[in-house]
Amino acid sequence: MEDFIAVSPNSKEILNSAKLLQSVNIHALIFGEIGVGKKTLAKYIVPEARLFSPQELQKDIIDGVLSLNKESIIIDKIEHITNVDLLLSWIEENEIRVIATTEALSLNNKLNDIFSITLSIPPLSQREDDLKLLTQKFSNEASQVLRSEKIVPSKLMLNTSKNAHSLRKSIYFSYLFETIGEDEILMFLENYMLTNLKGENSYKDFVYLFEVPLLKAAKKKYKSQVQMAKHLGLNRITLRKKLDIHKELL
Template sequence: MQDFIAEDGISKEILNSAKLLQAVQVNALILGNAGTGKKSLAKYILPNSDIYEAKILQKDINDDILLLQNEAIIIDKINEITNIDLFLKWLDDNNIRVIAISNTENLNQKLKDIFSINLEIPNLNKREEDTKALVNKFSQEASSILDLPKIPSSKLIVNISNNTHSLRKSIYFSYLFETIGEHEILMFLEKYLSENLRGENSYKDLSYIFEVPLLKASTKKYKSQVQVAKHLGLNRITLRKKLEIYKDLL
């Protein structure tokens, strides 16, 4: 059975609803942004069911090549179903139960009407305890897969901007970062820059690659703009201009 992390109160409520859905034969819709755990929750509800991509499923229904009857299935990206009437007729004719997944609530009303229960999973920035548990899970995973000693939480880079997708990547990067030095960092930068050099203003266009990390590190370490300006060797007016230019990245 696939794990759905539920340490926060709201996640525990969602998991309780999922347990109910294991026992009752109704259609349900799971909503949430990418990386919030929709597939994990769907597999928790239907651990033995296959996951179908909506577009491919619709094509297979249209081509009449599916041999499904009296089954429960998981449908990912249900919002991409376009021939609603064909899809609904197929569900009815074959007695198919659906646990559906969608990144958006913007669904056709006929489609919305088939779901008895909607479960909406919040982003990780609203699930602090879940995030801590996921950090620990991904840290153990990275340590095992990369065959590296587990590193302290203070050294982990935690990026939840894209929920678990970015979080897992940032934790793995934290482990890899422990194995690389200045030479490798410069090598990675050179590769990235060489692939993105274009036009006649490359220096201006790509300078943020150096300046944003430097500004972020400095503002975290020195706290006040006076100290940041002093240690970077900038006057405060120049520092304020740079902070304004990069405010969306800091």
């Protein structure tokens, strides 16, 4: 079982609350964005509990195939439960303890009322020490799986838009990127465009694939728009227009 990474101060507080929940028989809800470690924390609280999706659990209850009594279960993404009354009745009749995860800001009132405590896990962007540790962990993992030399941290391309999910993927990509050259990059772009080529404005639709990474790299490398324009061979008005066009991606 994976450990819940808790090095940052806010993560340590969450883990301390989770430790208390190990010895208290109450329902608990774990809230957070995708990839923050909700299921990992739930399994930490009730290591032997069976994990259910809402659809699977509802079907099993309706089919009468569950023989659980006075046990704990984990329900992942409980916001997708469609028959709340059925679930609550089954929980009460069988004295089931529920540890649930959710990405939803609000739940059905009846459902929300059963939870005595809610643990909110912040995104990795607010857990700097956790991010460093996870980066090191995924880098070691990628090095072993891909049988590659360790990459220095400054060369890792880190994407935390989906927290640990996107972080792991971006680190693996960083290792793969070390082994490819221009020919492979052009091949990837060609295949992507070939798959998605349609309509009558394809050039305009795909030009961002070249311009956005170039502009992002220039922003990182040069200190001002004056320097960016000079080294990109653009006049400043053209540069500002391109920055404005792609501002949502930059």
